[in-house]
Amino acid sequence: MSTPDxxxxxxxxxxxxxxxxxxxxxxRRRLRATRWPPAPTGxxxxxxxxxxxxxxxxxxxxxxxxxxxxxxxxxxxxxxxVRLGAGDGLEVSYLHVPGVRAPGAPPPLPLLLAHGWPxxxxxxxxxxxxLTDPGAHGGDPADAFDLVVPDMPGHGHSPLPPEVExxxxxxxxxWAELMEVLGHRAYAVAGGDLGSAVCRYLALDRPERVVAVHxxxxxxxxxxxxxxxxxxxxxxxxxxxxxxxxxxGAYAAMHRTKPLTAGAALTDSPAGLAAWVVEKLHAWxxxxxxxxxxxxxxxxxxxxxxxxxxxxxxxxxxxxxxxAAIPPALHxxxxxxxxxxxxxxxxxxxxxxxxxxxxxxxxRVTHPARGGHFAPFERxxxxxxxxQTFFRPYRQVS
Numbered sequence: 051m052s053t054p055d056x057x058x059x060x061x062x063x064x065x066x067x068x069x070x071x072x073x074x075x076x077x078r079r080r081l082r083a084t085r086w087p088p089a090p091t092g093x094x095x096x097x098x099x100x101x102x103x104x105x106x107x108x109x110x111x112x113x114x115x116x117x118x119x120x121x122x123x124x125x126x127x128x129x130x131x132v133r134l135g136a137g138d139g140l141e142v143s144y145l146h147v148p149g150v151r152a153p154g155a156p157p158p159l160p161l162l163l164a165h166g167w168p169x170x171x172x173x174x175x176x177x178x179x180x181l182t183d184p185g186a187h188g189g190d191p192a193d194a195f196d197l198v199v200p201d202m203p204g205h206g207h208s209p210l211p212p213e214v215e216x217x218x219x220x221x222x223x224x225w226a227e228l229m230e231v232l233g234h235r236a237y238a239v240a241g242g243d244l245g246s247a248v249c250r251y252l253a254l255d256r257p258e259r260v261v262a263v264h265x266x267x268x269x270x271x272x273x274x275x276x277x278x279x280x281x282x283x284x285x286x287x288x289x290x291x292x293x294x295x296x297x298x299g300a301y302a303a304m305h306r307t308k309p310l311t312a313g314a315a316l317t318d319s320p321a322g323l324a325a326w327v328v329e330k331l332h333a334w335x336x337x338x339x340x341x342x343x344x345x346x347x348x349x350x351x352x353x354x355x356x357x358x359x360x361x362x363x364x365x366x367x368x369x370x371x372x373x374a375a376i377p378p379a380l381h382x383x384x385x386x387x388x389x390x391x392x393x394x395x396x397x398x399x400x401x402x403x404x405x406x407x408x409x410x411x412x413x414r415v416t417h418p419a420r421g422g423h424f425a426p427f428e429r430x431x432x433x434x435x436x437x438q439t440f441f442r443p444y445r446q447v448s
Contacts, residue, residue: 058131058132058133058141059132059133060132060133060139061132061231062130062131062132062146062231062232063130063131063132064129064130065129065130065131065143065207066125066129067121067124067125067129067143067207067359067360068121068125069117069118069121069359073359074117074118077111077320077355077358077359078111078112078113080319080320081108081109081111081112081320081321082112082113084108084319084320084321086101086105086321089101095329095332095333098325098329099324099325099326099328099329099332100332103328103341104321104324104325104328106347107324107328107347107350107351108320108321108324110347110351111320111324111351111354111355115347115348115351115355117351117355120348120351120352120355124352124356127145127147127178128145128146128147128148129143129144129145129207130143130144130145130146131143131144131207132144132228132231134224134227134228134231135223135224135227140203140208140209140210140211140214140216140224141203141208141209142200142201142203142208142224142228143200143201143206143207143208144171144198144199144200144201144208144228145171145178145197145198145199145200146196146197146198146199146232147178147182147196147197147199148182148196148197149181149182149183149194149195149196149197150182150183150185150186150191150194151191151194152185152191152192152194155191155192155194156192156445156446157196158182158194158195158196159194159195159196159237159238159261159441159444159445160195160196160198160229160232160234160236160237160238161181161195161196161197161198161237161238161239161240161437161441162198162199162200162225162228162229162237162238162239162240162252163197163198163199163239163240163241163245163426164200164202164225164239164240164241164242164244164245164246164248164249165199165201165202165205165241165242165243165244165245166241166242166243166244166245166246167205167243167244167366167367167369167370168326168327168330168353168357168363168366169205169206169353169424170201170202170205170206170207170353170356170357170362171199171200171201171206172206172352172353172356172427173242173245173424173426173427174197174199174426174427175427176426176427176430177426177430177433177434178197178199180430180431180434181194181195181197181434181437181438182194182195182196182197184434184438187431189434189435189438190438192445193438193442195238195437195441196234198228198229198232198234198237200225200228202221202244202245202248202366202369203216203221203224203365204216204362204365204366204368204369205362205365205366206356206357206360206362207356207360209360209362209365210362210365210368212365215368215371215372216369216372217369217372217373217375217376218244218247218248218250218251218369218373218376219251219255219376219380220372221248221251222248222249222250222251222252222254222255222256223255225239225248225252226252226255226256226259229259235259236259236260236261237259237260237261238260238261238262238263238264238441238444239252239253239260239263239264240263240264240265240437241264241265241266242265242266242267242423242424242425242426243266243267243423244369244373246265246266246267246268246269247269247373249263249264249265250263250265250269250385250410251380253385253386253387253389254383254385257386257387260387261387261388261441261444262387262388262389262390262440262441262444263385263387263388263389263390263410264389264390264391264392264436264437264440264441265389265390265391265392266391266392266393266394266397266423266425267391267393267397267398267399267401267423268391268399268401268405268406268409268410270291270295270399271287271288271291271399271401271405272378272381272382273288274378274381274382280404281402281404283402283403283404283405284402284404284405284408286402287399287400287401287402287405290399290400291399294398294399298333298398301326301330302370304367305367305368305369305370305371306370306371306373306374307371309364309367309368309370309371310364310368312326312364312367313363313364313367313368314364316363316364317361317363317364320354320358323354323357323358323363324350324354326363327350327353327354327357328350328354331345331350331424334396334397334398334422334423334424335396335422335423335424335428336394336395336396336420336421336422336428336429337396338420344427344428345427349427384408384409384410384411385409385410385411386411387411388411388413388444389406389410389411389412389413389414390412390413390414390415390416390440391406391410391412391414391415391416392415392416392417392418392425392433392436393415393416393417393418394418394420394421394422394423394425394429395417395418395419395420395421395422396421396422396423397421397422397423397425398423403415414440416436418432418436420432421433
């Protein structure tokens with residue numbers, strides 16, 4: 051088995067990505083030269099990304115955002131990389147943040163956090179300290195986790211070669227290998243969006259390793275049986291999902307069918323990339339306190355700048371194309387590992403309990419009062435408490 055000469059091997063090594071001055075200046079030049087489309091005044095977010103917000107964000111990105119300082123902060127985190135998978139394998143970048151073990155407390159429970167689109171390990175950046183050192187934040191030190199937070203191949207700092215097509219079941223295989231490389235024989239998993247599907251396949255394929263799984267959604271429902279066999283609430287859920295796809299799913303249809311068309315534009319235009327991503331941050335989040343109160347400009351730009359410099363937007367949306375080919379039989383499998391769901395009010399879909407029981411051994415369902423699709427970022431304290439509470443009975447199992 052040969053490994054490409056990229057400096058990344060089969061053993062974990064520290065990973066400190068660095069941006070050249072030339073690349074940073076090229077980005078700023080592109081931002082300043084943005085060719086803006088004509089748009090009606092006063093439309094806000096009703097037709098997509100708010101033109102006024104987007105212009106302010108791009109101006110700040112070009113002349114107010116201190117990327118070198120933010121990159122230095124990111125590189126202060128314990129980030130590593132390793133090559134996983136058969137053959138030459140794939141390079142994976144991940145955070146590995148050890149939990150703080152208090153005197154007399156049990157060892158921290160290993161927990162893999164799985165992100166979705168359009169982000170990366172960025173999704174969990176606000177819960178790292180809360181989950182690894184709860185005692186420092188007024189919680190029980192016995193609730194500490196050892197965190198493993200990888201970037202999926204094609205997202206963030208994990209590259210995906212253009213000739214490779216990767217779906218969520220394949221990512222689950224990689225994450226099982228990652229946990230084995232790190233010495234974790236029993237562990238918990240949690241995630242949302244594409245990461246929810248990855249967690250599902252991990253629990254399906256590694257039930258002897260995964261002690262429990264927590265998800266913030268049940269995914270877009272796939273059902274190939276007779277609808278008459280479903281409970282009324284389940285049929286309503288399928289109708290809700292179809293209606294959402296018709297009104298809000300245009301981006302996903304593009305990702306599934308013509309990812310390289312969108313990718314050409316998004317890879318060339320930082321303003322276009324910002325519009326494509328920011329509109330989803332806005333549409334899928336609980337914004338009762340205002341968008342800027344949930345996502346500061348610098349937080350948004352940290353995500354966007356990482357995506358820009360890694361060139362990962364096209365590879366990230368190609369996963370939708372790969373997932374569209376997953377056989378229906380895989381969708382029909384039921385997770386028997388103990389499963390918990392936190393269904394946030396501003397998230398995309400809201401499955402009923404009957405559906406959750408159909409697809410998983412559901413032992414806990416909560417309906418938080420606030421939060422949306424990016425709950426770990428929107429409501430970090432509440433999300434951390436949710437995971438601590440759910441996984442508490444399974445610590446002895448590990």
